[in-house]
Amino acid sequence: MSKIHITELVLRDGHQSMIATRLRTEDMLPICSKLDDIGFWSIEAWGGATFDACVRFLKEDPWERLTKLRKALPNSQINMLLRGQNLLGYRHYSDDVVHAFVQKSADNGVDVFRIFDALNDVRNLREAIKAVKKVKKHAIGTLSYTTSPVHDIAYFVAMAKQLEEMGADSIGIKDMASLLTPQAATDLVKALKSAVSLPIHVHSHATSGFASIALMKAVENGASVIDTCNSSFAEGASHPSTESMVAALQGTQYDTGINLAKLQEITAYFREVRRKYWQFESEFTGVDTRVLVNQVPGGMISNLSNQLKEQGALDKMDAVLAEIPRVREDLGYPPLVTPTSQIVGTQAVLNVMTGQRYKSITNEVKNYFLGQYGKSPAPVSDKVKQLAVGDGEVITCRPADLLAPEMAKLQAESERIAKSEEDVLTYAMFPDIGKTFLQERNAGSLKPDALLLKENVSTAAARFAPNEFNVTLHGETFHIKLTGTGHAGEEKRPFYVSVDGVAEEVIVETLDEIEVSANGASTGNKSGAKKKGSTTSSGRPRPHHAGCVTTAMPGTIVAVKVNIGDKVKAGDGVLVIEAMKMENEIQAATTGTVVAVHVTKGDSVTPDESLLEIQPE
Numbered sequence: 001m002s003k004i005h006i007t008e009l010v011l012r013d014g015h016q017s018m019i020a021t022r023l024r025t026e027d028m029l030p031i032c033s034k035l036d037d038i039g040f041w042s043i044e045a046w047g048g049a050t051f052d053a054c055v056r057f058l059k060e061d062p063w064e065r066l067t068k069l070r071k072a073l074p075n076s077q078i079n080m081l082l083r084g085q086n087l088l089g090y091r092h093y094s095d096d097v098v099h100a101f102v103q104k105s106a107d108n109g110v111d112v113f114r115i116f117d118a119l120n121d122v123r124n125l126r127e128a129i130k131a132v133k134k135v136k137k138h139a140i141g142t143l144s145y146t147t148s149p150v151h152d153i154a155y156f157v158a159m160a161k162q163l164e165e166m167g168a169d170s171i172g173i174k175d176m177a178s179l180l181t182p183q184a185a186t187d188l189v190k191a192l193k194s195a196v197s198l199p200i201h202v203h204s205h206a207t208s209g210f211a212s213i214a215l216m217k218a219v220e221n222g223a224s225v226i227d228t229c230n231s232s233f234a235e236g237a238s239h240p241s242t243e244s245m246v247a248a249l250q251g252t253q254y255d256t257g258i259n260l261a262k263l264q265e266i267t268a269y270f271r272e273v274r275r276k277y278w279q280f281e282s283e284f285t286g287v288d289t290r291v292l293v294n295q296v297p298g299g300m301i302s303n304l305s306n307q308l309k310e311q312g313a314l315d316k317m318d319a320v321l322a323e324i325p326r327v328r329e330d331l332g333y334p335p336l337v338t339p340t341s342q343i344v345g346t347q348a349v350l351n352v353m354t355g356q357r358y359k360s361i362t363n364e365v366k367n368y369f370l371g372q373y374g375k376s377p378a379p380v381s382d383k384v385k386q387l388a389v390g391d392g393e394v395i396t397c398r399p400a401d402l403l404a405p406e407m408a409k410l411q412a413e414s415e416r417i418a419k420s421e422e423d424v425l426t427y428a429m430f431p432d433i434g435k436t437f438l439q440e441r442n443a444g445s446l447k448p449d450a451l452l453l454k455e456n457v458s459t460a461a462a463r464f465a466p467n468e469f470n471v472t473l474h475g476e477t478f479h480i481k482l483t484g485t486g487h488a489g490e491e492k493r494p495f496y497v498s499v500d501g502v503a504e505e506v507i508v509e510t511l512d513e514i515e516v517s518a519n520g521a522s523t524g525n526k527s528g529a530k531k532k533g534s535t536t537s538s539g540r541p542r543p544h545h546a547g548c549v550t551t552a553m554p555g556t557i558v559a560v561k562v563n564i565g566d567k568v569k570a571g572d573g574v575l576v577i578e579a580m581k582m583e584n585e586i587q588a589a590t591t592g593t594v595v596a597v598h599v600t601k602g603d604s605v606t607p608d609e610s611l612l613e614i615q616p617e
Helices: 010-018 029-036 050-058 062-072 095-108 126-134 153-166 182-195 211-220 242-249 260-280 298-310 314-330 340-354 363-369 382-389 407-413 421-429 431-443 457-463
Strands: 005-008 042-047 078-082 112-115 138-144 170-175 200-204 225-228 468-473 476-485 492-499 502-509 555-560 573-579 582-587 592-597 612-616
Touching (some): 005 242, 010 042, 010 050, 010 078, 010 260, 029 062, 042 050, 042 112, 050 062, 050 421, 050 431, 062 078, 062 095, 062 421, 078 095, 095 407, 095 421, 112 126, 126 138, 126 153, 153 170, 153 182, 170 182, 170 211, 182 200, 211 225, 211 242, 225 242, 242 260, 314 340, 340 363, 363 382, 363 582, 407 421, 421 431
Parallel strands (some): 005 042, 005 225, 042 078, 078 112, 138 170, 170 200, 200 225
Antiparallel strands (some): 468 476, 476 492, 492 502, 573 582
16 A cells, blocks of 8 residues: 555644634744655645635735745645635635636645535535636545534445546545544545545544544545644644654554654744744633534634633633534534534524524524525524524525626726735625725735734743732722733723623723823823723713613624614614624614614624614604
């Protein structure tokens, strides 16, 4: 048997799983020559959440990252993760956009496309595979592995046969939630080898603790390529260590031929680099056998915890993890992988934060029930579907069949800000944040989220305040726990705390923002924290009557659907907010007349604000 090949994941899935996809290009390039010298089958360095993170947080051009990596890795195949008809966004795109995106990805340096669909609906993979074959690159037709009453060996074998017929060059097993047991790996790989003539790739996160054994069993039963991550970003929510798997296979018939000493040089570099990103580390990225129940994928867990932290709701993590499998069942057991992991995860967060299941339902969940992402693996809950879309018509065709060609429209919309077809595609993936990114780039005003300084762990205690303490004020003691903060450097930085278990928001302003009167005294209460009063730090009133409309989670207003004077009924959609990358329609709680609107598109909002007011009938 020929040697086993390895795809190295440190430049993509490793840091996505461990530090919320925040690794910057400037920290990748210095080590690329050593990565390039190893002899990996491929290096996964693009796609997945990296495109979003570049634009949203790092303020880097993702296409520029790709071209720089291509130049720095001349002898390596660059691998990317592509979400089929979703590409790298969160909706389906027309076929001409799929072909344009694949073409530009190939032009800028991608050699291997690992293509999956979140529902395993092969109709959503057809055009992407066709596009990859057109540009003469390698297409991995990928099975999103999961367990449920409907997902068995026969299910995945049938899917693999269809992918082979579509022209895939190899079959990938994508075990994003670490559910592939050693026995399941044995049975599935053996069955696939008997059913198709293509090489088998295996990609498994290590969250459950047995991925290394599963990879070994996959190798013994015929897998050709395994995905691993350099140990500096490996194990837990990430993947089995590259060094460990190379050593385990050394001297066997499956020997990779990779030099362990050279790998250690790479490891030393990334261990030091990772220290810069300490603020994105999470306590939820280690081995966690709860994944066998909640099925939260490794690439999502660090981002989910970070998002809850920013909302001041990290203490709700266990409740959210318990709610996720219940929502998944209601939605017909979709595999939890982008975008369904976000769809299910965000709805679970809403269910927990509002205290009532499906009191608020995201637009993405509504679209899911309408068939706009594809066919659910199993029947959905009729009760929840009725709550979400009523008697709305469910489509049965491939969703993209209903989409007219979009490229010309996207080019026209982005004409003033796009300087290339790549820019048009950035706008296509994320119209709002993409537009802002391109405008700021053109103006030379891009500013990435700050990396907070921290020399080392041993001095951290002396330099950083505790996040849980008691405060005694006027003889009364309060237990304070910091649960999250806004971004450092903001003029008005929110701190989310619990005071004796009650959630509060405290706004802190820097001293140079205090207004000083002529006699030197500060005006107002701007020198420190603002507690609850009639208005919030944004100037919006706090909820004070039943007609005040609020949000369950901090987010950004993406649409205001009513005007002052409009008549609305309880349950009518009045606002749309983006939170955790998902859009959520906020509904009127009462029937009446809109008498005040306190927000506009683009505003950041928090749960303690009145966003608009309705005078009840």
